[in-house]
Amino acid sequence: MAAIDSFNFYLPTRIVFGCGTVERIGTLSRSLGKRALIVTGRQSTKKSGLLERVMDLLRRSGITSVVFDDIVPNPLSTSIDEGARVLLENDCDFVIGLGGGSPIDSAKLIALVASDGGNCWDYTESGAARKPESAFPVVAVPTTHGTGTEADPFAVVTNPETKEKIGVGFDEIFPAISIVDPETMLTLSPEQTAATGMDAFYHAIESYLNSNHQPTSDLLALEAIGLINNYLPIAYEHPKDLEARTALAWASTAAGICETLSGCIANHSLEHPVSAYYNATHGAGLCATGPSLLEYIRPHVMERLGEVARVMGAPSREINIDELSRMAITLLRRLQKSVSLDITLSDLGVEPSMLPTLAEDAMRTMGGLVTVTPGNLQTIDLLKIYRMSI
Ligand SMILES: [Fe+2]
Structure with missing residues (x-):
């Protein structure tokens, strides 16, 4: 077992997890104020009836709400600025992010810009x-x-003028409360299931391989990797399987905690320019470059990849670490194939001539995650990984 080094653990969010927990949104939110800004996407929470249900639950707890739904996938800094204006104009006390990552990240940034001033960018x-x-x-x-x-x-935001997609992180935007109700995830399509499940997988494995990994995130990362490996193919085939959705909901939250405690590495740096330039789905972009990154840094992370292989079902027979670490990548490719995400950058529309620009952007906008990647990667290494992935 590796020596335990010093670490920092700070997670101030009340996480309320379980089937049916969304029913408690009114009572849970009461302490936050009387008027909520609900930030949500343009379609899915309306189609599923969830938005109406949440507004009704709030009303029954004496909370009125205003809806801001100008949120697209890969949310734009200009929408955040508009949302902050709407919050202030309507005298809201708190913000509810309802939906996928885009509305929730937008809710966090709207809460920040409205309170602290200036523009999102x-x-x-x-x-x-x-x-x-x-x-x-x-x-x-x-x-x-x-x-x-x-x-x-x-929170991740895209500048529509410069095409830069950047993640920011501030303690001020930890959610006060998160309600994780697997029943709200039953309406995800197989494609959304695959892309979001693989995003969670990469949060877990990247945190596990991060030079700054720590004991709590290690435990949660292996838990998430094992659950996603087992249940993502089931949810992909059977979207209404509540056991699979519950396992994946917990895996995603566990992997989110891993991001907080240890953080992602270079695969998230590689992905951001791809979705910023080509509007690719985040989870699909991660799958295009992830296996190549792991191959590239494998000599530096063999022991840890070996542990990943074990939780993904590698045989328990004696097997050397070189073989075991290779097996982790093979099992990852098998998982991606099972949910139709064994893809290349070309499948996402990326032209070979753009790779140097993408590598420079990845380093400039998300270089922090490259620094914590084992192997001391430079821009030229990112370019080589892109070339392996096209
Ligand atoms: Fe991600």
Whole structure:
């Protein structure tokens, strides 16, 4: 067992997990105020009836609400600025992020910009790298099992002018309360199931391989990897399987905690320019480059990949660590194939001529995650990994 080093554990979010827990949104939110801004996407929570249900539950607890639904996948900094204006104009006390990662990340950023001022982009490394001092309280209600945003202080935003997609992280935007109800995830399509489930998988494995990994995230990462490996193919085939949805909902939240405690590595750096330029689905982008990254850094993480292989069902017979670490990558490719995500960058529309630009962008906008990747990767290494993935 590796020596345990010093670490930092801070997770101030009340996580309420379980089937039917969304019913408690009114009573849970009462302490946060009398008027909520609900941030949600343009379609799915309306179609499923969840938005109407949440508004009704709030009303019964004496909370009125205003809906802001100008949120697209890969949310735009300009929508955040507009949402902050709507919050202030309507005198809201707190923000509810209802839906997938995009509405919840947007809710966090709206809560921050409305409270602290300025424009959303000011808070990014590519903007003014402004540090906030406050934010309105946020309630997160995830309806996908992928981003882990319900258990982390991060939000991702895209600048529509420069095409930069950047993650920010501030303690002020940890959700005050997260309600994780697997029943709200039963309406996900097989494609959304696969993409969000693999996003959670990469949060877990990247945190596990991070140079800054720590004991709690190690436990949760292996738990999440094992659950996703077992249950994602089931939910992909049978979207209404509540046992599978519950396992994946917990895996996603567990992987979100891993992101908070240890954080992702270079696969998330590689993915961001791909979805920023090509509007690719985040989880699909991660699958295009993930196996190549693992192959590239395998000599530096063999022991840990060996543990990954074991929780993914590698045979228990004596097997050397070199073989076992290779097996982790084979099992990952098998998992991706089982949910139709054994894909290349070309499948996502990426042109070979763009790879140098993407590598430079990945390093410039998300270099922090590259630094914590074992193997001391430089921009040229990111380019080689892109080339292996096209
Ligand atoms: Fe992610």
